[in-house]
Amino acid sequence: MTYDVAIIGGGISGLTTAYDLQRSGRRVIVLERQQTVGGNAISQRINGFLMEHGPTTLNTLVPQALELTKNLDIENQLLDLGLGVRKRYLRDGGTLHGIGIKRTGFLMSPYLSVRGRLRLMTEILRPRKTNNEDESIHAFICRRFGIEFAEKIMAPLVAGIFAGDAHKLSLQSAFPKLMKMEQQFGSVTRGVFNAGHSGEPGKRLFSFRDGIATLPKTLANAMAGCIKTGTAVKSVSKHPQGYRLETHRSGDLIARTIVFAVQPHVAASLLEPLDEPAATAAAAIDAPPLSVIFLAYARQQVSHRLDSLGFLSVAGSGGIINGAQFPSTMFANRAPDGFVSISAYVGGSGNHDAACLNSNDLSHLVHRELSDLLEISGEPIFSRCRQWARSIPQYEIGHSVKVSTIEALHLRQPGLYVTGNYLGGVSVGSCIEQARATASKINCYLPDVAQVAPANARAGISARA
């Protein structure tokens, strides 16, 4: 059988692309190397606790994630952020500084000096940048909000979101909305007020009762029959009817179009014989190692209120933890009554060695560091460690040029498409947005759907309305 579309990779990106195309009546196959779908969206129940190995929250600022939830009819499983989230904590040296989550939190807190807060308030008066040169996040924030805000707030935030370095990451690629606010309104502050966004995370972040993996699992269930797990694609080559895929377990497959929904280094190696410019651009996108250390405690072991999403560490604070989340505060149903959980993040850009320590050492070091910061007594009830050899792609300065080269693949090689977290945003929501755009492009490229719809029906594939 010739498929309309073969999708390599069964993470959020690949599954969403497949879901949209299948709903359009296309003959679709998803090939996933692992035994389960979801990519790095893995939610695991352990003794009544829920460990998220990868993403922990979705954000309503990218509406596509909520839309997909509605399409899949799983709105009843949504969870808003817990009411216990009252502060954000920044760790500077050995101290956690609690800051109110309202928009005015940074102005009211003594965490920034008076001078630093004045600089923040006068952002509205700063001149707008006049050239279009790509700029680092650090340079932009220094220019608009001052160096204290850049180093004590933005740098830890960038390390938390991207496992990245604000000096190296491109504002235009990583935070395009901030750049547009400056261009359009002359000031980020004015842009935020105009957009009417709430500064409070509780109004924006959500998850599911059984974790983020609910999304890929439900997508896969809706497409049962057209997903092959445990099937790694070894190579892709041209074929008279489109492309031939050589797989590890399922022999060869033929498809008219291919979507590469894999990590950039995998896309680079599969694309090398097909399109040198895209392969080179994808190979140049780094994704540093990152470890997630999950620790479970009885509530009475931890003196700290844990009244937050968690904390972020300012560079030079000592220790190995970049930041930590408090899952049992963030969402209901994350720990049994009377117990709490903490997820710490170690590694990222410039911190490879720490991420690659062995898992026992990591758990031990993280527990010791948290014990000092959060006043924890005794040992954790249990700990688990997930080590991502390549975590989050780095949108470094010049990233947009790589993206343009990769996205133009289908113009040089008709029928070949790339989608994923290294193109239009790293968040799950951005991956969904990107995947839907990829599916639309393929629908435009393939002939009228009426020709293939009956075959889909024969294969017993249900297109959910």
Ligand SMILES: Cc1cc2nc3c(=O)[nH]c(=O)nc-3n(C[C@H](O)[C@H](O)[C@H](O)COP(=O)(O)OP(=O)(O)OC[C@H]3O[C@@H](n4cnc5c(N)ncnc54)[C@H](O)[C@@H]3O)c2cc1C
């Ligand atoms: C620790 C961590 C925390 C995060 N936290 C958040 C968060 O809180 N909120 C948020 O929105 N985002 C978060 N993210 C980012 C987000 O999770 C990812 O960007 C997103 O899940 C990526 O999805 P994807 O489908 O593009 O890629 P992936 O999930 O990487 O999927 C790619 C898939 O391709 C498969 N594959 C690879 N090679 C082959 C092959 N040869 N043949 C077949 N299959 C192959 C892989 O097995 C994998 O399943 C986090 C990421 C990490 C690592």
